[in-house]
Structure formats: structure tokens, C-alpha cells
Amino acid sequence: MLRYMTKRILQLIPIVIVISMVIFFVLNLMPGNQVSAYLGVGSEVSPERKAQIEELLGLDKPLYVQYFMWLKRVVIERDLGRSIVFGAPVNEVINTFVWNSFILNLVSLIFAMLIALPVGIRSAVKKYGLFDNFFTVFSLVGVSMPTFFFALILIFYIAIPVESIPLNGMRTSIMSIRGYPSKMAEIMDVARHMMLPAIVLTMTSLATLTRYTRNAVIEVINQDYIRTARSKGLAEKVVIYKHAFRNALLPVITVLGMWIPSLFGGAILLETVFLWPGIGRALLRGINNQDLSLVMATLVFYAILTVLGNLLADLSYGLADPRVRVK
């Protein structure tokens, strides 16, 4: 098992490198001058000074050389560069914002799971009933709705009329400047701000997760061993929760495996609407300000998350189902 896992993880490295290459070349298509981005807006420099800075940043070399310089710096010197927008080392910037995204995603995923599993099972047991049909429509609307529009509607109809729900941000600015009176007050403040974005994220994951659970349970219910369990005269509850549900968990776990890494990636659109200080919004600011080191590092970080998610999905099959366990 360990050897298999190491092999799989090693296989990911070339993929990540190729992706980073693609991203690097795409980013260098960006218009605008990196020297002026480096010096700040509105700064005028003489051509000689400009050439000096270009040499300093390695911009005078061909693109592929620049890529290998970047790769060498990241892998060997473990230096991701400095973010222009935030004026700090990129790894510090990512480390600050990633946890804000993580907490929001984690809370939403927990809520989504707590709702989706029972709903999915009930929909499957009473297939095409009123309950099932309601959630079918709910999922359809959920996957067809642009998240940012849903977020805007929530702000418009809930946050604006209800005084105690904040419009956006993560903390009340006065409180975060003066410092919170207690840890509890801080948690309450963040929770209040998190309410609307968490509702949006929960709804969107719920839409897919309920369908997924439902279909998995339906698949299992049609199996022979469920008929056997029923013909033994077991109570329907035992059949569903003990025999059917445990087997239906397999595909659900796979989906969750894929979602673990995405917990760290911020939802860019959502964070933009709610001004949530997450990694997605940091990335967008980086893109808008031609902050190449930050954008490059964040995109590669996302790529690693995606690749790891696919791997985890594969591996979690083995964890949940002994039949596919690799020897």
C-alpha cells in the first residue's frame, strides 16, 4: 500500500511541473510592464535604470530561461518570491489567506454533509415521492444558479434589511483594530460575518451532494443482498441504515476525498462578492495588479490541490471498499 501510494504521488510531480510551465507562459502573456509593477504605479525611470532592474529580475532572458530560474528558486531555495500587492513574501501571504478560506469551506462542507446524507437516503427510499421531487428541483436550481447572483440576492434581501447581519467582510473593522474583548467575542463576530457566505457555499455543495447520495443509495437498494436482507425479515430501518447506507457511502466518500483539497482553495467569485479575505480574493487582487510571483504561486498551489484531490478520490475507494484495496 505504502509503495503504491509513493508511486502515485511521484507520478503527480511531472504533471504539476507541466501545469506550472503552462501557467508560467500564460501569465507572461499579460500585458503591461513588470518593471513598473515592481516599482509601483506612476513611477518614471530612465532607460538605463530600467535595463538594470530588468537584469536584476531576470527579465532580459528568454522566457524558458526565466521559467527554469523560477523553478530553481522555488524548488532549491524554497523561495516563492515577494508579493507586490501585499508587500510581503508570497508564502506568508498565502499562509494568511488560506486559513480564512479554509474555515469558511470547512463549516459549509460540514453543514452540507449533515443535511445531504439524511436527505439523500430519504429521497432514495421514497423514490419519486413528494420529498424526492422537491429535492430534485432544489438540486437543479442549485446547479443552475450563478453563485455570485445568489450571494447578491441574499445580501439584498437579508443583509440590507436585517441590521445584525453584516454585508461583507470577515470581522467588524472597529473591533478588529481595537482588539476583541474576549476570544468568544471574536468567534461570535466571525460567525456573524460567515453566515451568508456559508449559506451560499452550503447550498451549492448540497445541490450535488444530495443527488450523489440519492443515486448511490438507489444503486445499492437494487442489489441482491438487500433483497436477501429484506427476505430475512429484517426491519426496513436496519436494512437501509445498516446494509444499504454503508455500501452507498463508498461513492460519497470518493466525492468527499476530492473535496478535501478544495477546502483550501477559495471560491473566487464568492469571496469577491462578500469581500471575504480568502485566498481566492488575494489571487484576484494579484491578477488585477500584475503581481506575477503571487499569481504564479497561487495557481500552482491550486493545481497541486486539484491533482491531490483526484489522487485522494482514487485512494479513498480502497479505504471504503475492501474489494478494491490494493495489495
Next chain:
Amino acid sequence: MTEDKNKMNLNAEPVVSTLKAEGPWTIAWNRFKKNKVAVIGATGFLIIVLLVIIVPMIYSFNLFRAQEGITTGELIKETIFVDLRAQGFELTNANMPPSREYLLGTDRQGRDVMFRLFYGGRISLMVGLMAAGITVSLGTLVGGIAGYYGGIVDSILMRFAEIVISIPFLPTMIAISAAMRWVPSERSIFVVVFVVGILSWPGLSRVVRGQILSLREQEFMLATEALGISDASRIVKHLVPNVLAYVIVSATLTMGSAILLEAGLSFLGLGVTPPMPSWGNMINLARNATIFENYPWMWVPPGVLIIATVISVNLLGEGLRDAFDPKEIR
């Protein structure tokens, strides 16, 4: 319905004519007609398409009819090829709430929101359609080649697909669109189409490859070989129809997600850029606090239309999937 027909035929004609086998398309069509959900989706989508085509035409017709000395020919021409300039603007009418004159009110420049809504719908639907076209062509081509030739070609292409699938989708799209911001407004839709198209083909290519791989081994393919049918004919007549169902379903669903992606990108100010309207960049107005709080008629209608369109398209896609699936017995 078909049974009734058969009975009538039985009475009127010799039995032989009723033995005519139903083609896969007829079967699919009949199943599709019975699928209420799919019919609702198709109808909804058709209505939106018609509105998007006709409403801007009405505006153009009314505008040019009032012009002096316009010939009927010119009027027809201007009506059919609606120009974005067909809709003038009067700053004195800015920020008007919905009224009888302006059914959906006016925006900050005094432009009629109704016109922009449906003209923008043309843009959004076009983006969806073209992006789905690129995705499907690339996906079928790559998957088809990989599946048919197998071996090393297959390994290389599928590795490539794996890489593209691992590229973080939305962030990369945003980065590419930002890099292409210099593209003028009227051509910005092609950037969106291009970006969505080149990043979303791998899913379909895997499905097509898998199908072709398994079809290749089946006996009817051996039969075509034994009958001496040419390679081209084998691919076009025997392999393609078998994957066509997947391709059509995928095209429909891709169109829905492409419309959502366009909306997201334009909302960030990166997709379709003004003055060209699209549903996404109309919602972008909501990022202005004054508009957001006081003039909801400027940004709510495009959102509602996006939801309606994507729901219809998704229903249609699901319905088509059921209709084409030979295993599905209803």
C-alpha cells in the same frame, strides 16, 4: 401513439410494411416526447431563444420606422440585423424605475434595460453555443483518435487530457482573460469562448475514447471488417453514431456551464466587456453600491434569465440522456 399507427397500418396495408424497423433516432425522439421534464426544458429554451431574437428586432424596427425617407428594404435590413446602436440613450432618462414606457426601467446612461437584457442574451447564448461547439469538437476529435488508434497515440493524448483536467479551471480562466484584456469589446466574446473551450474538452474526450475502445472490440465491428467496408465508412457510419448520443448530451450540458462561466467572468469585469452587453456584465453593475441598493431592476433581470436558461438547458440535457440511453426502459 406508434402502436395505434401500427394497428391502422395493419388494417390498411400488408403486414410487411409494419416490419420496418424503427431507427435509433425515431426511438430517441419518441422517448424524448414522452419525457415531460425534457419537453419542458426544450420549450423553455426555445422561448428564451425566440425572445432573444425577436425583442431587439422590435426595438430596431420601431427606431428605424420613425426615420424619414427610409425604404421598406432598408427597414427590413435594419430590423433583421439589429445594431447595438439601434438603441439610443438619453441621459435625462437615467435611472428610471420600471414603468409603462420602459418595462424594466433604464440604466445609468438612460439606456432601456429591456433592450440590453435581450441583446445581452444574444451574446450570452452565443458564447454558450460556441464554447460548447469548441469543447465538443475537440473532445470528440481527441477521444476518437485516442480510442481508434490506441497504443502510444492513446497514451500521449490521454496524458495530455489528464494535465488539462488538472489545471485549476476558474483561476486559470481568470488569469488568461486578464491577460487578454486589451481585446476590444466587440471581440471580447471570442476570448471567453476560446478560454472556456480549450479548458473543458478533456471530460468528453475520456468518455468518447472509452466508448470507441469498447466498440472497436465488438462483433459488429468485426462484421464490418469482414464485409470489407472501408475505414472511413466504418468510422463515420458505425462508430460515430454510437458515440453521438454522448456528444449531444455533453454539448447541451457544456452550453449550460459555459453560460454560467461567461456570467462569472463578466461579473468580475474580465469576460465580455462593455459597451457590449451580456448577462454577466449587466450583473457586474451590482458591484457599485448605489446601483446595488437602489436600482435592482438593472441587475436582477439578467440573473433571473441566466437561471431560467441554464435550468432549461440542463433539463434538456438530462432528457436527451434518458432518451438516448438504450438501457433505459420506460
